[in-house]
Amino acid sequence: DSGVTQTPKHLITATGQRVTLRCSPRSGDLSVYWYQQSLDQGLQFLIQYYNGEERAKGNILERFSAQQFPDLHSELNLSSLELGDSALYFCASSVSSGVYEQYFGPGTRLTVT
Amino acid sequence: GENVEQHPSTLSVQEGDSAVIKCTYSDSASNYFPWYKQELGKGPQLIIDIRSNVGEKKDQRIAVTLNKTAKHFSLHITETQPEDSAVYFCAATGANNLFFGTGTRLTVIP
Numbered sequence: 753d754s755g756v757t758q759t760p761k762h763l764i765t766a767t768g769q770r771v772t773l774r775c776s777p778r779s780g781d782l783s784v785y786w787y788q789q790s791l792d793q794g795l796q797f798l799i800q801y802y803n804g805e806e807r808a809k810g811n812i813l814e815r816f817s818a819q820q821f822p823d824l825h826s827e828l829n830l831s832s833l834e835l836g837d838s839a840l841y842f843c844a845s846s847v848s849s850g851v852y853e854q855y856f857g858p859g860t861r862l863t864v865t
Numbered sequence: 866g867e868n869v870e871q872h873p874s875t876l877s878v879q880e881g882d883s884a885v886i887k888c889t890y891s892d893s894a895s896n897y898f899p900w901y902k903q904e905l906g907k908g909p910q911l912i913i914d915i916r917s918n919v920g921e922k923k924d925q926r927i928a929v930t931l932n933k934t935a936k937h938f939s940l941h942i943t944e945t946q947p948e949d950s951a952v953y954f955c956a957a958t959g960a961n962n963l964f965f966g967t968g969t970r971l972t973v974i975p
Contacts, residue, residue, distance in 0.1 A: 754908065754910065756933070774899060776923075785962075794965055794966075794967050794968070795909070795965040795968075796965075797962040797963060797964075800961070800962065807961070808960075808961040810890050810962050821958070831888065842908050842909070850897075851897060851958050851961065851962055851963050852897055853899075853962065854911065854912070854963065855911060856901070856908035856909045856911075857908050858908045859907075859908050859909060
């Protein structure tokens, strides 16, 4: 157990809908990273927040957004969902603002029908 | 941007044998190289990492080597056990984030 928690574990929704994924980092970690894992694209970095501020952006679609709250938990919002958004979404956390020593949560499996 | 290639995509070894997984990277500025183990239905687990100022690092049965000149790094698992069976990912830093390899499915045959 990495200490990173994610909810929900599974999510099934229809195309065009909007969902919110939630992540709580390990105690003491200030950075939260979001990743998407799919069979064709592998594990891809989406976005990083450090102590409430956006720190780095990867291949995140405009339909997706994230935020980190004062208690350091983070939410990833996915809107106007398409079939191709079906994937595993992982959150990771680390102590520093750099990319080092990231610990992953158990993930949320999103299925868009 | 950074490009990380990982080989082989699948690897089967007998219990007790060694396993080696290799990765190459393209960005000479990369300075951090972690390895993750992902079991079915779970998130990636950080098992070992190395920074660019170190050539080799060991942790019990696991070791990682880095060749900065050739831009490649490898994971070595000795005395493999059935519980080592999983998908292993390498990664390298680039532009403030991690770029992951495509994974190696390791199967340890009892």
